[in-house]
Amino acid sequence: MNRTEIFEKLTDIFRDVFDDEGITLTEATTAADIEDWDSLTHITLLSAVEEEFEVKFGMKAVQNLKNVGELADLIAASL
Amino acid sequence: MELHDNFIPPFSNDLLVKRKRLRRELLESGADFLDKRVAILGGSTTHDIKDMLDLFLLHHGIRCTFYESEYAQYWQDAMFPNPALEAFQPDIIYIHTTNRNVSRYPLLSDPPEAVDALLEEELDRYRQMWDRLARTYPCVIIQNNFEYPDWRLQGNREASDIHGRVNFLTRLNLAFAQYAQTHDRFYLHDLNYLSASYGLERWCDPFCWHMYKYAMALPAIPYLANSVANIIKSLYGKNKKALALDLDNTLWGGVVGDDGPENLQVGQETPMGQAYSAFQDYLKAHKQLGVLLNVISKNDPENALAGLNRPDMTLTPEDFLLIKANWEPKSQNLLDMARELSLLPESFVFVDDNPAEREIVRRQVPGAAVPELGDQPEDYIRAIDRLGCFEVTTLSADDAARTEMYRQNAARSRAEAAFTDYGSYLRSLEMEAEILPFSPMYFSRIAQLTNKSNQFNLTTRRFTQAEIAGMAEDSRYVTLYGRLSDKFGDNGVVSLVIGEVQGDRLDVILWLMSCRVLKRDMEYAMMDALAARCGALGVKTIRGFYFPTAKNGMVRDFYEKQGFQKLSEDPDGSTVWELSLAGYEPKNHVISVNSEESEAFK
Numbered sequence: 001m002n003r004t005e006i007f008e009k010l011t012d013i014f015r016d017v018f019d020d021e022g023i024t025l026t027e028a029t030t031a032a033d034i035e036d037w038d039s040l041t042h043i044t045l046l047s048a049v050e051e052e053f054e055v056k057f058g059m060k061a062v063q064n065l066k067n068v069g070e071l072a073d074l075i076a077a078s079l
Numbered sequence: 080m081e082l083h084d085n086f087i088p089p090f091s092n093d094l095l096v097k098r099k100r101l102r103r104e105l106l107e108s109g110a111d112f113l114d115k116r117v118a119i120l121g122g123s124t125t126h127d128i129k130d131m132l133d134l135f136l137l138h139h140g141i142r143c144t145f146y147e148s149e150y151a152q153y154w155q156d157a158m159f160p161n162p163a164l165e166a167f168q169p170d171i172i173y174i175h176t177t178n179r180n181v182s183r184y185p186l187l188s189d190p191p192e193a194v195d196a197l198l199e200e201e202l203d204r205y206r207q208m209w210d211r212l213a214r215t216y217p218c219v220i221i222q223n224n225f226e227y228p229d230w231r232l233q234g235n236r237e238a239s240d241i242h243g244r245v246n247f248l249t250r251l252n253l254a255f256a257q258y259a260q261t262h263d264r265f266y267l268h269d270l271n272y273l274s275a276s277y278g279l280e281r282w283c284d285p286f287c288w289h290m291y292k293y294a295m296a297l298p299a300i301p302y303l304a305n306s307v308a309n310i311i312k313s314l315y316g317k318n319k320k321a322l323a324l325d326l327d328n329t330l331w332g333g334v335v336g337d338d339g340p341e342n343l344q345v346g347q348e349t350p351m352g353q354a355y356s357a358f359q360d361y362l363k364a365h366k367q368l369g370v371l372l373n374v375i376s377k378n379d380p381e382n383a384l385a386g387l388n389r390p391d392m393t394l395t396p397e398d399f400l401l402i403k404a405n406w407e408p409k410s411q412n413l414l415d416m417a418r419e420l421s422l423l424p425e426s427f428v429f430v431d432d433n434p435a436e437r438e439i440v441r442r443q444v445p446g447a448a449v450p451e452l453g454d455q456p457e458d459y460i461r462a463i464d465r466l467g468c469f470e471v472t473t474l475s476a477d478d479a480a481r482t483e484m485y486r487q488n489a490a491r492s493r494a495e496a497a498f499t500d501y502g503s504y505l506r507s508l509e510m511e512a513e514i515l516p517f518s519p520m521y522f523s524r525i526a527q528l529t530n531k532s533n534q535f536n537l538t539t540r541r542f543t544q545a546e547i548a549g550m551a552e553d554s555r556y557v558t559l560y561g562r563l564s565d566k567f568g569d570n571g572v573v574s575l576v577i578g579e580v581q582g583d584r585l586d587v588i589l590w591l592m593s594c595r596v597l598k599r600d601m602e603y604a605m606m607d608a609l610a611a612r613c614g615a616l617g618v619k620t621i622r623g624f625y626f627p628t629a630k631n632g633m634v635r636d637f638y639e640k641q642g643f644q645k646l647s648e649d650p651d652g653s654t655v656w657e658l659s660l661a662g663y664e665p666k667n668h669v670i671s672v673n674s675e676e677s678e679a680f681k
Contacts, residue, residue: 016096016100017096017097017099019097040126040127043127043293044095044127044297047096051096
């Protein structure tokens with residue numbers, strides 16, 4: 001799966017979780033850019049990502065995620 | 080996928096991921112929601128538990144507002160004055176504690192007395208909390224028991240040794256169960272069974288605990304919500320009441336019309352036969368709960384009966400209330416069946432191995448439960464069981480006798496057909512009624528009736544058993560229950576009236592009747608009794624209220640038929656009525672009421 005495909009899939013997940021079809025993601029997107037992205041929805045997001053990409057993250061990996069680009073890195077490394 | 084299919088197990092992650100959209104769609108589905116207030120007192124993070132419980136309850140037609148305690152503040156919220164929770168006025172308090180909340184476990188060096196003392200100390204913490212909640216809030220309490228621990232210091236010995244965590248949690252769970260056995264309005268949520276059924280290995284997720292302080296894996300949360308929602312919907316009368324069962328390849332293997340009854344797969348001879356017989360055992364056990372068993376089969380009637388009459392069949396024709404064996408669409412048969420039994424179509428669970436039949440019923444009979452049976456008979460039991468359609472919160476003596484009551488009703492219908500004059504039919508029933516103020520023996524049945532009667536119910540007010548007991552003892556209220564029997568049998572308590580005395584006027588806040596005694600003039604007998612009671616109290620007028628719901632259209636004109644005058648009508652169809660008791664003439668001439676000689680209720 002290349003980076004574009006990962007971003008496409010991530011966009012679908014974000015749109016589902018935030019119930020907002022207008023969301024577009026970039027490498028630099030952070031929680032500050034999406035209004036409803038709080039610590040609780042963050043949990044839902046990670047869980048949805050794990051389910052959709054069929055990966056399982058450890059605590060070490062998810063602790064220091066800074067933006068969507070880093071999340072995509074983590075997914076690519078876990079596939 | 081149809082919206083409500085999301086709520087048939089196994090639950091997909093979509094419930095968590097697409098919760099916002101699902102919530103919106105459920106709210107817009109046009110259902111006639113019951114509004115309730117649920118307080119979740121958590122010993123760990125509860126955010127997603129609240130969201131999922133919200134969805135599952137909406138699926139059951141219950142629209143809730145929620146109170147959530149701050150993180151792990153369940154005990155403080157319950158034990159100390161809490162203006163926010165008091166102002167919230169919860170209908171339900173759900174205490175979501177887990178083994179993460181056990182204060183201390185025994186040490187291997189503790190003497191037995193110290194282990195017992197530790198157990199009592201832990202239990203006291205909970206009992207004090209439950210007692211205080213019961214005193215402070217007139218509502219239902221739902222309490223988790225404990226799931227087993229993720230690790231075992233001594234291995235298997237943890238179960239037998241008094242110091243073992245497995246042993247300690249088991250003792251706590253038994254003590255919780257004892258509390259539930261002796262306290263009304265207190266219901267145990269069996270987290271222990273649920274986590275075992277889900278798989279403890281997957282249930283316990285240290286990642287979720289350390290990262291988010293969820294005491295279980297996230298994908299398990301919909302299962303938890305389903306399980307808790309089942310208790311709540313059962314309390315509010317939203318259980319299913321009847322099963323409609325297919326025959327060929329559902330109750331037995333093979334097609335009776337093609338293969339002949341002698342070649343069906345059932346009984347103890349083969350593994351396949353055993354699987355079908357085990358399924359029949361499971362279904363038959365539901366009669367103890369008062370679930371009504373029925374058949375809807377595409378067969379000629381004689382073939383259906385030939386199959387059911389096989390000597391090794393667990394379910395026999397006598398176990399069923401109605402057997403519809405014909406070639407009409409199954410959805411039509413289900414609607415006819417509901418009408419004949421005076422049940423709502425959504426009170427049925429439709430069980431059929433054929434996906435096409437399930438699809439037709441899902442489309443044509445919205446609200447009926449249609450489990451995904453799968454195509455292997457060994458999986459049928461689980462497909463029905465995990466839905467929780469018949470979740471039991473209270474069991475009254477009436478429940479076990481229900482099939483018999485409905486059977487008597489069928490006998491009455493046949494008798495009715497033999498009469499040309501309805502009045503002489505009613506007199507031939509030799510009806511006797513007991514109509515008296517609420518008494519403790521009937522409190523549980525009375526509360527149950529207020530929570531499950533939807534059709535013949537003027538105000539659709541729901542009451543807990545404690546509220547019923549309170550009104551029975553309060554002189555400001557006039558309460559009457561009506562129990563009706565006839566030559567075919569006893570119908571039990573079938574009608575209730577509650578009035579609030581306002582000077583020389585009585586406001587009727589509840590009037591309901593079970594549909595199994597429709598058109599028996601019982602409502603007139605109740606009216607006569609109410610008028611007599613009012614006369615004794617110096618009440619001069621009775622005021623009646625009708626609040627329309629999606630289900631109680633049959634009583635729109637009830638007060639008019641009772642001779643009331645309409646005072647007002649709201650745009651939503653709510654009406655207010657009044658009757659002056661001056662010169663009241665009794666209306667019932669066919670039921671003998673409170674007769675001294677009666678043998679019916681001895």
